[in-house]
Amino acid sequence: MSRTQPSNRPSNRQDVQYVTLHGHRRAYVKVGEGPVVLLLHGLGCDHTTWAPVIDTLARRYTVIAPDLLGHGRSAKPRADYSVGGYANAMRDLLTVLGIDRATVVGHSFGGGVAMQFAYQFPERTERLMLVASGGLGPEVTPAIRAITTPGFHQVMGLLTLPGVRHAGKVGLRALSHAPCSYTRDLDEVAEIYDSFKDSSARHAIRHVVRAVVDWRGQIVTMADRAYLTEAMPMAVVWGEQDRVIPVRHAGNAGSFAPYARVEVIPNAGHFPHKDHPQRFVRIVNEFIRSTQPATYSRDRFRRLLRDGHAGGAGEAAEAAETAEIATVTALPSA
Incomplete structure (x- = not known):
């Protein structure tokens, strides 16, 4: 059971609203109209990390920016904090809000949640954008x-x-x-x-x-399932000066998912959407404008799962260790 408070009426401001799911209060911001963009923040952050881009994105899209469980104004219970649990929670939030499908944008840990969401619920994912994302290699800041x-x-x-x-x-x-x-x-x-x-x-x-x-670094990876992105538009955005997760992981994404668009932003760190918000919005707009929403096909998904990655997960992981940034989608500077 769930209940919302207050109503989910459209708002031109970044007002925080709440919904109770499975007994725990979840905070979120919902603004704008149009195709839905779900923004997932990183570890220890909350929806305010997207504040520099929310209003501009809301001119074209319905923007949903939640505080993940354990973060921000959401509840912090003893609960399931796995990426799969977070993906389930995002499905439930969208369902309560009456939203069937979304372009999912995830930053850092939120990128891992976004990938898991796309894997668990491909029928509800139109596109996938990863921003300085986890899950693309083992290295991470000490x-x-x-x-x-x-x-x-x-x-x-x-x-x-x-x-x-x-x-x-x-x-x-x-x-x-x-x-x-x-x-x-x-x-x-x-x-x-x-x-x-x-x-x-x-x-x-x-x-x-x-x-x-x-203690050795990231243990969750998309390497063994990246071939599934063949059926879904995917973009990767990174700050060239990221000191939290190395920028070479953007190249790993290009190796795992050769159809992905990769954009490396100069003079930006781990939060490129905050360092260059206007450019980030242009990247999102161009990505959505130039791609068709993924259409889920059970037969195609079955074929991909049955055939698997031609080289296997081991080959993909090995390639990730040596991959450099191979593909850069050039857009005008901010």
Whole structure:
């Protein structure tokens, strides 16, 4: 059972609305009219990471930007924080909102959720766009791997005591303005760090990370199922100066899914939609304008599953280790 509060009337502002699904409150923003675009944020973030692009996208599309369970204003229960669980939750949210199909855009961890959604519910996925996404290679910043270590919860509890947290946020924001590509995303990191003051948020994030990362890096990959993207338009967007997930993973995507469009944005980090919002919107518009929504065919899906990847998952994974950025879709600079 579910209930919404308040009503889901269209809004020209990024007002947060709520729906209760399976006993847990989920926050989301819904704005605009037209074809549906579902925006999925990354680890430790919330719908506000999309704030620079939501209003512009809403001129052409119905934009849905939820706070994933365990994040933002959504509930943070002891629950299923797997990518499959998140994909199920997005299907249920769209169903409650009366939406059958969407172009799914996922950033970082949200990219992993987007891929899982497209895999589990191809009949409800029109297109897939991955933004600095997880699931395209093992490498990830040590800061995320550290979340899986014993004692993280207790140490972060001390580091988020009021005085310490304030000093840490000020320091991170100051460093984000330094003329150095290694510090460009620290303003966003400051917001994630601040969210860890909530004990339930720390527990949720730890469960999320442990489901997809171990001490060696990412453990969830799309390599063995990337051949299924043959039946669906796919685009990959990355910041050239990403220090969280290496930009070469964009090349991995081109190797896994040769039909994918790959766009690498110069002078952008792990949040290219925030670094260059106008260019990001143009990329989304061009992707949607120039592609037809995927049409689900059970026979075609069966054939793809039966035939599998010609080289197998092992070959795809090996190619990912050495892949460089092979395809760049050139669009005008911002």
